[in-house]
Amino acid sequence: MIRVLIAEDMHMIRSALVALLSMEDDMEVVAEVERGDEVLAAALRVRPDVAVLDIDMPGLDGLSAAEQLSGRLPDCRTLVLTGLSQPGNLLRALKVHVRGFIVKDAPAQTLTDGIRRIARGERVIDPELVAAALETGSSPLTARETEVLRAAASGIRTAQIATQISLSQATVRNYLSNAISKVGGRNRIDAIRISRDAGWL
Amino acid sequence: MTDLWRSDRVVRLAPVAAVACSALLPLVQVGLAFSYVGNDVGTGLWSLAATALYLPPHLRHIWYVARARRPPLAGWSLAGMTAVIVGATPLAGNSWPRAYTALGVSFLLVLPAPWSYLGYVAVVAAAAPVAHALGLSWAAAPWLTFSVLAGSAALLLLVWPAAALTRLRTAREVLAQRAVMQERRRIDDDLRHGLGSALESIAARGDRAASKVANGDPAAAAEELTGLAEESRRTLAEARRRVRGYRRPSLRTELETAADLLTAAGVATRLDLPRGGIPDTLAPQARGALRATVTRLLRAGPAGTCTITATVADGQVRLHVRAGDTTETIEVRA
The missing domain is CATH 1.20.1050 (Glutathione S-transferase Yfyf (Class Pi); Chain A, domain 2)
Structure with missing residues (x-):
């Protein structure tokens, strides 16, 4: 029996996923959570074999939750449900040891088969996602530029970003300016939009 | 910008x-x-x-x-x-x-x-x-x-x-406007001749399913709807293929991203490119072969190493993807 944790913020979709997996003889949904920051606690409590995570969740995004799981519960394999609109997420997902990356509009069979294969230790990656990731290219931003742009994306001012990541305001402006130039944005907001769409943030 | x-x-x-x-x-x-x-x-x-x-x-x-x-x-x-x-x-x-x-x-x-x-x-x-x-x-x-x-x-x-x-x-500005117009015309043709007919077929199947339900034939309607769902997925895949065709990254970008993805997946990947450079474009077949290889290696899991080498001989560019004991060669035709 494959013990599955489901993390999805939209109640109707979460219920549908639970109902779908409950129909499978070899699967048991042992926990369901609606926020990304609840994933680790729930996983430590129920010790699932596979965690199915939505990529966009309140509190903590699916990839950050996967990173936490990989660090604290390495035996738990993660499968992330994503859209094709943010292909850059694949690179980040692979870095945090996500074993499966499936598009949300794939047939239900793909999800159940994916969970079984991941539980067997295989890796499940949609070829469409690989193609999209190769088209988008790797992020042109350095780790620091990504960090600064991500902080800017949360809506805080330059002074607050500087305090948050222990840099001077001039350095933060410099990183932001580099990031805007590298992603080809017209301004900070545009750079955040482009980076988000590509999945680089 | x-x-x-x-x-x-x-x-x-x-x-x-x-x-x-x-x-x-x-x-x-x-x-x-x-x-x-x-x-x-x-x-x-x-x-x-x-x-x-x-x-x-x-x-x-x-x-x-x-x-x-x-x-x-x-x-x-x-x-x-x-x-x-x-x-x-x-x-x-x-x-x-x-x-x-x-x-x-x-x-x-x-x-x-x-x-x-x-x-x-x-x-x-x-x-x-x-x-x-x-x-x-x-x-x-x-x-x-x-x-x-x-x-x-x-x-x-x-x-x-x-x-x-x-x-x-x-x-x-005039050139940019002309380019936009040409691209719009191309996309319009693509949508009308490719996706347009597929969507018309889906609509027709939906109509047939509705009439079968109305005539009290749920089994035939279910069959029609199953076909409709399959056709919808095929159309979606076709739409994605077409959208991908509009964005053509350079060969170098694609190879560098492939190396990044494989390395992130635990396959230590080295990229060897000739000093004289490589073509910017990649023929659709070669692109498809490269993507299939990358997908296969990503699925294979975090083991071993991979070397992607581009060679130029007699004006012909070849990509050699070597993973473990196997080497796959992809002919690049710009």
């Missing part, structure tokens, strides 16, 4: 700079009319009054031409300007022929060739004899000619590049 913004700013500021410099030279001339050897307050005042009259139409010529536009009623304003400068010549002192600089420049900007060149040459040639007739020594008069030549050259070097920049920007 920042470079584009900078170039746009240069295009906007260049005419302003041309006008500012064109205004500066006559003001220096007015100062000389008050203070130069042989001049007095009277000549200075005549010079000031004449400059106040001819400078606005002259600056108007500069402003329009620097923005690659022909000034309206330019013939009349040039005639008025000529009358003022020539008329003030006997009254505004022996350094007044320096004002011929503005006249020569306006001739070149406003009149069509060859009249513009003839007018310019005539003005430059007249400067020294006129200045001598007004009391300037023969030793100093040639310097005045040089001053007119150098001054007009400096102004023209500001005006003509500004106009060229504006024309370039306009041409770039």
Whole structure:
């Protein structure tokens, strides 16, 4: 029996996923959570074999939750449900040891088969996602530029970003300016939009 | 994008700079009319009054031409300007022929060739004899000619590049608009002939399913709906394929991203590219083969190493993807 944790913020979709997996003889949904920051606690409590995570969740995004799981519960394999609109997420997902990356509009069979294969230790990656990731290219931003742009994306001012990541305001402006130039944005907001769409943030 | 913004700013500021410099030279001339050897307050005042009259139409010529536009009623304003400068010549002192600089420049900007060149040459040639007739020594008069030549050259070097920049920007915008139109037409054709017919087929299947439900045949309706779902997925995949076709990253970008993805997946990947560079584009079949290989390696899991080598021999580029003991070769046809 494959013990599955489901993390999805939209109640109707979460219920549908639970109902779908409950129909499978070899699967048991042992926990369901609606926020990304609840994933680790729930996983430590129920010790699932596979965690199915939505990529966009309140509190903590699916990839950050996967990173936490990989660090604290390495035996738990993660499968992330994503859209094709943010292909850059694949690179980040692979870095945090996500074993499966499936598009949300794939047939239900793909999800159940994916969970079984991941539980067997295989890796499940949609070829469409690989193609999209190769088209988008790797992020042109350095780790620091990504960090600064991500902080800017949360809506805080330059002074607050500087305090948050222990840099001077001039350095933060410099990183932001580099990031805007590298992603080809017209301004900070545009750079955040482009980076988000590509999945680089 | 920042470079584009900078170039746009240069295009906007260049005419302003041309006008500012064109205004500066006559003001220096007015100062000389008050203070130069042989001049007095009277000549200075005549010079000031004449400059106040001819400078606005002259600056108007500069402003329009620097923005690659022909000034309206330019013939009349040039005639008025000529009358003022020539008329003030006997009254505004022996350094007044320096004002011929503005006249020569306006001739070149406003009149069509060859009249513009003839007018310019005539003005430059007249400067020294006129200045001598007004009391300037023969030793100093040639310097005045040089001053007119150098001054007009400096102004023209500001005006003509500004106009060229504006024309370039306009041409770039026209080309961009044409490219957008062509691309829209291509996408329109693609959608109409490819996806359009697939969507029509889906709609027809939906209608058939609805009529089967209405006729009390749920089994046939279910079969029709299953077919409809499959066709919808095929259409979605086709739509994605087409969208991917519109975005064509360079081969180098695709190889670097492949190496990044494989390394992130735990497959230590090295990329060896020839020093002479590789083609920018990749044929669809080669692209598909590369993507299939990358997907296979990503699925294979975090083990081993991979080397992606690009070689060029007899003008033919080949990609060798070596993972473990197996090597896959992909022919690249640009």
